[in-house]
Amino acid sequence: MLVFDDVWYAHRDGDRIVPVLEGVSFHVGKGEFVSLVGPSGAGKSTIFQLIAGLREPDRGRIVVDGRADGRLGRVGYMPQQDLLLPWRTVLDNAVLPQEIRGVPRKAARERARRLLAEFGLTGFERAYPHQLSGGMRQRVAFLRTVMTDAELFLLDEPFGALDAFTRAAMQEWLLDAHGRLGKTVLLVTHDIEEAVLLSDRIYVLPGRPARRLHEVAVPLERPRRYGLVTTPAFQRIRRDVLALLAGQQGAAGGEGR
Numbered sequence: 001m002l003v004f005d006d007v008w009y010a011h012r013d014g015d016r017i018v019p020v021l022e023g024v025s026f027h028v029g030k031g032e033f034v035s036l037v038g039p040s041g042a043g044k045s046t047i048f049q050l051i052a053g054l055r056e057p058d059r060g061r062i063v064v065d066g067r068a069d070g071r072l073g074r075v076g077y078m079p080q081q082d083l084l085l086p087w088r089t090v091l092d093n094a095v096l097p098q099e100i101r102g103v104p105r106k107a108a109r110e111r112a113r114r115l116l117a118e119f120g121l122t123g124f125e126r127a128y129p130h131q132l133s134g135g136m137r138q139r140v141a142f143l144r145t146v147m148t149d150a151e152l153f154l155l156d157e158p159f160g161a162l163d164a165f166t167r168a169a170m171q172e173w174l175l176d177a178h179g180r181l182g183k184t185v186l187l188v189t190h191d192i193e194e195a196v197l198l199s200d201r202i203y204v205l206p207g208r209p210a211r212r213l214h215e216v217a218v219p220l221e222r223p224r225r226y227g228l229v230t231t232p233a234f235q236r237i238r239r240d241v242l243a244l245l246a247g248q249q250g251a252a253g254g255e256g257r
Contacts, residue, residue: 001152001184002028002051007060009046010209019209020046023060026203026213028152028186033178035187035195037241038205044188048154051186052077065151076150080157082141084129090140091116091125097148112147118180119143120173135166139173146181155187159194168226171197175224192241193229196220204244214244 004026011018020043028034036044049055050062053072064071084093091112098108116122119139129137138158145153158174159167171194178185178198189195195202196218204214218237220228228234 001030001032001065002186003061003063004047004051005061005063007050007057007062009043009050009055009057021057022209022211024210024213026215028184030151030184031182032200033185033187033198035189035199035202036205037189037192037195037202037245038210039207039245040190041208042205043208043210044205045156048077048156048186048188051075051152051154074150074152076145076148076153078141078145078153078155078158080160082129082137084137084140084144086129089126089128090121090132093129093140094143094147096144108147112143115143115146119177133166134162135170135173138162138170142174142177146183150183152184152186155185157188157190160190167194172226174198175222179223192238192245196234196237196241197224197226197229202241204241216241216244 004024007021007024009021011020024043024047026034036047038044046055050057051064051071052075053070061068062071064074067074085096088096091109094112094115095103095105095108098111099105113125116125119142121136121139121143124132124136129140132140142158145155159170162170175198187195187198199218201218202216204216206212206214216237220233220237
């Protein structure tokens with residue numbers, strides 16, 4: 001579904017050039033759930049912007065679903081902040097991608113209504129964002145992402161602003177949603193536990209500029225539940241990822257949450 005091949009990218013700040021990616025390569029197979037983990041400033045969000053077509057690489061190749069051109073609008077991009085429009089209801093926020101594509105409003109709303117139960121939003125179609133909890137707002141944002149009809153979803157710290165209890169509940173919900181939808185997901189997270197719980201594979205980014213990524217397989221059976229985090233197999237993978245991060249940062253002090 002995604003090939004990120006020998007990609008180079010640098011920020012330009014006037015006459016100053018700041019290298020971000022130097023020959024970074026990785027891939028995501030169709031239907032996989034893959035996470036990118038790394039310290040702040042390692043280039044994770046830049047990678048997402050490149051995949052989404054919001055930026056263009058200086059060198060290298062980015063292929064989405066077999067095509068190396070026209071990436072803009074071909075992936076579903078969900079940022080950390082839900083970015084719901086406060087003057088629109090749950091239903092009208094959800095149908096925004098369809099409206100932009102020119103789908104008739106009635107047809108878009110009917111389709112969104114059919115999905116409300118699957119996203120735990122039954123009875124809230126007329127609610128406004130300020131009337132929802134943080135977790136429900138994120139569900140609306142994810143429903144809006146699904147309504148893009150993309151096969152590849154980019155989730156950029158989608159639960160980073162939630163409290164620990166709500167975050168754990170949303171992680172379980174995302175596990176179920178991914179299983180039902182069968183989409184391909186690439187997740188950026190600072191939370192190692194979240195990456196291990198959700199992913200089939202994890203790529204660990206070094207500090208900037210990013211060069212070679214380290215891949216960690218997550219051979220844990222699906223379906224998964226949050227209780228898995230206490231098992232020896234889970235903790236072994238978590239330690240492997242943490243060791244890679246600690247080694248790259250030159251210290252063993254933190255998980256980069």
